[in-house]
Amino acid sequence: MSEKRVTVKAEGVIKEYRMGGTVLQALKGVDVSIEKGEYISIMGPSGSGKSTLFNMIGALDEPTSGVVYIDDVNLLELSPAEIAWIRCWKIGYIFQSFNLLPVMSALENVTLPMIFAGVPVSERRDKAMELLTKVGLGERADHKPTELSGGQQQRVAIARALANGPAIILADEPTGNLDLKTGRDIINLLKEMNEEEDVTIISATHDLKMLDVSDRVVYIRDGMVEQIKNRAELEIEIGSVEGEESGHL
Amino acid sequence: MAQQSKDGVRKQIELPFSEAVRISFQSLRIRFWRSMITTAGILLGIAFFVAVLSGNVISASMSKSETLRTVIDAPQSEGVSAQQIWLVVMSLIVCVVGIANSMLMAVTERFREIGTMKCLGALNKFVVELFLLESSFQGLSGALMGSIIGFISIMLLSLKDYGLDVFRQFPNYILGVLAYIGIACILGMVLAVIGAAGPAYRAAQLPPADAMRVDL
Numbered sequence: 242m243s244e245k246r247v248t249v250k251a252e253g254v255i256k257e258y259r260m261g262g263t264v265l266q267a268l269k270g271v272d273v274s275i276e277k278g279e280y281i282s283i284m285g286p287s288g289s290g291k292s293t294l295f296n297m298i299g300a301l302d303e304p305t306s307g308v309v310y311i312d313d314v315n316l317l318e319l320s321p322a323e324i325a326w327i328r329c330w331k332i333g334y335i336f337q338s339f340n341l342l343p344v345m346s347a348l349e350n351v352t353l354p355m356i357f358a359g360v361p362v363s364e365r366r367d368k369a370m371e372l373l374t375k376v377g378l379g380e381r382a383d384h385k386p387t388e389l390s391g392g393q394q395q396r397v398a399i400a401r402a403l404a405n406g407p408a409i410i411l412a413d414e415p416t417g418n419l420d421l422k423t424g425r426d427i428i429n430l431l432k433e434m435n436e437e438e439d440v441t442i443i444s445a446t447h448d449l450k451m452l453d454v455s456d457r458v459v460y461i462r463d464g465m466v467e468q469i470k471n472r473a474e475l476e477i478e479i480g481s482v483e484g485e486e487s488g489h490l
Numbered sequence: 491m492a493q494q495s496k497d498g499v500r501k502q503i504e505l506p507f508s509e510a511v512r513i514s515f516q517s518l519r520i521r522f523w524r525s526m527i528t529t530a531g532i533l534l535g536i537a538f539f540v541a542v543l544s545g546n547v548i549s550a551s552m553s554k555s556e557t558l559r560t561v562i563d564a565p566q567s568e569g570v571s572a573q574q575i576w577l578v579v580m581s582l583i584v585c586v587v588g589i590a591n592s593m594l595m596a597v598t599e600r601f602r603e604i605g606t607m608k609c610l611g612a613l614n615k616f617v618v619e620l621f622l623l624e625s626s627f628q629g630l631s632g633a634l635m636g637s638i639i640g641f642i643s644i645m646l647l648s649l650k651d652y653g654l655d656v657f658r659q660f661p662n663y664i665l666g667v668l669a670y671i672g673i674a675c676i677l678g679m680v681l682a683v684i685g686a687a688g689p690a691y692r693a694a695q696l697p698p699a700d701a702m703r704v705d706l
């Protein structure tokens with residue numbers, strides 16, 4: 242077993258949302274620590290705080306209290322420009338609703354993060370083409386998102402997330418809008434990236450198919466970590482997944 | 491803030507101006523009819539502006555030519571009357587309010603896009619830059635079209651008032667008219683940018699998580 246390094250760490254993360262007079266605590270003190278190269282699933286029912294945690298870990302929002310570290314850097318201590326740098330270089334994001342820019346072609350969507358990163362024109366075109374080919378969409382490079390199916394859009398999103406060679410891919414219910422088979426393809430694609438490029442995958446989900454490929458599963462409920470299961474503990478459950486799958490989605 | 495810039499956080503995030511222009515232009519082209527509505531607001535304001543001011547230049551040069559000075563109420567005093575200034579200013583204010591309103595809508599319906607861009611590493615100022623570029627294109631094209639329309643309408647009116655003499659006097663007033671058209675174009679851009687600045691700035695400040703929560 243190679244030596245593992247912690248890449249993402251959340252310490253006592255609390256997130257409150259204020260709406261009018263009431264305060265809703267979406268995260269009630271979450272501690273997790275994720276190692277480099279891991280494939281982690283964050284499971285929990287809808288409304289349990291998965292997306293909120295995703296946003297905290299991904300530097301997309303600030304916790305009300307608590308600290309998130311990415312590679313030992315405390316996100317709270319970074320300037321906006323440094324946060325942008327982390328989003329650009331360190332993390333690739335994948336969303337349930339794909340979030341491709343609708344006015345841009347697949348190729349342009351994949352190119353955009355490389356523009357921000359300052360990659361030269363010819364180089365970024367080739368790289369984008371290479372990534373699209375890798376996710377099986379080489380022929381669709383010039384298509385607009387509206388001309389692509391959900392599964393294809395999610396592939397473009399994955400190619401875009403990989404554009405600047407991120408160390409971490411954060412995915413928020415990446416299969417949530419996809420049918421069973423397409424969902425499985427996307428999960429396998431993520432797993433492939435995880436194994437080939439040693440990208441850390443952190444995926445919020447309530448898709449039980451994810452259990453198959455996860456190294457660890459963090460179960461959250463009502464804004465708290467309920468339990469964390471590792472590979473060995475998961476093996477036992479996988480058998481039951483096949484049965485439940487037909488009822489899922 | 492006393493962070494010792496870990497493993498190269500010092501590298502710059504950038505958006506070259508040429509790319510910004512390309513992206514915002516593309517955005518406008520694809521939402522053509524949508525952006526035409528904003529543009530139309532500017533067009534009308536500027537058409538009025540150009541018509542009133544070049545009307546003055548034209549009638550001034552017409553009344554200088556001795557031949558036809560009696561006919562219509564060509565203003566004895568050259569230059570712009572206070573009432574005209576008031577009308578022009580009012581129309582431009584209406585124009586800015588219109589732009590601000592359509593920009594607010596255009597920005598709001600693109601919150602998700604803005605959030606996505608920030609996820610990909612965009613700095614707040616890139617977001618603002620893109621929207622300001624878009625709106626200045628709209629301002630410029632609206633002002634150009636408005637100028638043409640304003641000029642054509644005032645020519646038709648003058649033709650009715652002064653007859654073909656209007657064409658004979660053409661060299662005498664065209665420079666003045668062109669100067670006003672130049673001002674109109676700059677004004678169109680500036681007004682459009684003013685209208686867009688507020689909404690764009692506010693949207694750019696939002697954390698990506700908030701921007702992307704907006705469900706359409």
Ligand SMILES: Nc1ncnc2c1ncn2[C@@H]1O[C@H](COP(=O)(O)OP(=O)(O)O)[C@@H](O)[C@H]1O
Nearest residue numbers: 258265267286287288289290291292293294703
């Ligand atoms: N921006 C927000 N404002 C107010 N409440 C929010 C906001 N984001 C999330 N919540 C609330 O926080 C809780 C957790 O939401 P979320 O993290 O989206 O859950 P999940 O992704 O697991 O479905 C929910 O009750 C949700 O309504």
Ligand SMILES: [Mg+2]
Nearest residue numbers: 291292413414
């Ligand atoms: Mg969610």
